[in-house]
Every structure is written in C-alpha cells, then in structure tokens.
Amino acid sequence: KNEVEQSPQNLTAQEGEFITINCSYSVGISALHWLQQHPGGGIVSLFMLSSGKKKHGRLIATINIQEKHSSLHITASHPRDSAVYICAVSSDSNYQLIWGAGTKLIIKP
C-alpha cells in the first residue's frame, strides 16, 4: 500500500463546477504539499500546510492531522485549471518527500 494515496486518479468536470481532490497518508508528517503540473509543463508548488486551511484565489487546501487527510478544492473551475494535481508529504523522520501518484483533472468548457 502506498504511503500517500490520492483520489480520484482522473476527474473530468464542466466549467464552473466545484472540484475536490483528496489525499490520504499513513506516515507521520511535518507538512503536506499540493503541487500543480500542466500538460508538458513544469511542477509548481501551490500550498504547503501543516494544519488548518489555506486559500489562494479559487484554490483552497485543508488538512486534518488526526485523520491524516487533506483536500484540495477548486471553486468556479475553469478550463485553465486542467492539470495534474500532486499531493506530497514531508516525512517527519527524514528530509525527503513522499509523493502521491497525482490526480489528472480536465475541465470542459
């Protein structure tokens, strides 16, 4: 079983819909990261969080440390949000990241 699990693997939605991507982990962490990768593009860090909730524009990330679960929400989704969203956790035992497999999101106009 992977230490970081993302769901769903693939998600297709219509423009304007509210999007939720989930990340569950099984190890002790010091922080959780959400990153975005557009097709053929580089990888960009969206959020780093260790508790609570963070918001940037239409993106919201939450984390529940007790349940070992995080969600990434996109409000009023737009075709330009189409990308792979990756969850990763900072293990509290070393200085490496443990990566989820990513969620491929397609927003149709």
Added chain:
Amino acid sequence: DAGITQSPRHKVTETGTPVTLRCHQTENHRYMYWYRQDPGHGLRLIHYSYGVKDTDKGEVSDGYSVSRSKTEDFLLTLESATSSQTSVYFCAIGHYAYNEQFFGPGTRLTVL
C-alpha cells in the same frame, strides 16, 4: 520563481552512450534532488544532495550517478544509457524545514 534551470531541455541519445544532465540554481539552497517522472508513476527520487560533495541514493538510483562540486550545480550522469531510462527528469531544490521544494523545467530524455 526559484532560480533553477536544467540543461539540456531535450535530448535524444542511443543505448550505451553516456549522458549528463545539469541542474543549476541561483538560490543558494542546500538541498538538491533529481527525480524521474514516467506515465503511471508519481515522481520517483533518483539521488539527492544535502551539501557540496554530500549525496545519497533515492529509490531508483541504479544506473545513475551524481556529483555536486559547487552549491549551485548538481549533475546527473547516466554512464551507459538504456531505453528504460527514457523519461522526463526534474531537478528540485529546497530547504530542510518542511522540505518545500522548487522544481526546474524538466529535461525530456529519449534513449533509442
């Protein structure tokens, strides 16, 4: 954007040839990482460095070596490239605290 570049951005080579990929940073970050990204897999760590001349293996290090002679440069070498090393390679830099990493633009390597 973090000042991190990779070269070359694209490379096509033949099986058995040596290949070196370069990662260069202007941020003076202590930690540098090499990942590969393949369809159906998440990012997989090849090697990482925690200082000049200090490197260690990641989960998929076989067939790869690295060197870091200066803070700003981290080289990844495939001594004898194989078709299984066809991939997109990403370099990343980071601080230790919470391990936030910043990624380079990637290098697409094709081994024929």
